[in-house]
Amino acid sequence: MADETTAPAAAPQDSRRETMAFVIGVAGWLVPGLGHALLKMWGRAAMFFLTVSMLVILGAGMRGNVFSSSGNDAFDALGYLADLGTGTFYLVARSLETNGADVSHAGGDYGTRFLATAGVLNLLAVLHAYEAARGRKA
């Protein structure tokens, strides 16, 4: 009688699929939409690239706060994590904002939200691409 407490060894195909899903997730994080593009979901790829890039450009243009790793409190750390969600676009935001953040007016404050939303939205897209790559219905 087979031992039911022992899980069967994972099939090589499952392992390969998991690895591919992970690679697709990382690619989608680095460049918004790339994960979906690798899955040949062209419409979603284009839209995620456009929406995330627009949010980053608008947020930086409105002189929102691009958080750095040298934050003073938990909110700065959370903001940094959210901003990092945009992947390479985090560097784009920093390079666009040569004049620095200005949250003394409402526009700058909105810009901070735009940047954080771009990051969280991209992380959501990454999760979607990851699940789709694993074979879940998307």
Added chain:
Amino acid sequence: MNAGIGFKLSHLQAMLLFALLISIAFGFLSRRRPIDRVKYIVWSLFLFLLIGVGIGWAMYPFSR
């Protein structure tokens, strides 16, 4: 030399752009058929604006 870009948007313009971009992203994320996506985007945008303007008016008595 400072070459940074700069946008000066009003509150309404910022809200409209934000709502539109998020609605489009959510529509593409959660629906597959194009017609379903359009319906979702329009409905989501409408709710964003309705709730945004509603909260704005709800805060109006306390604004001064």
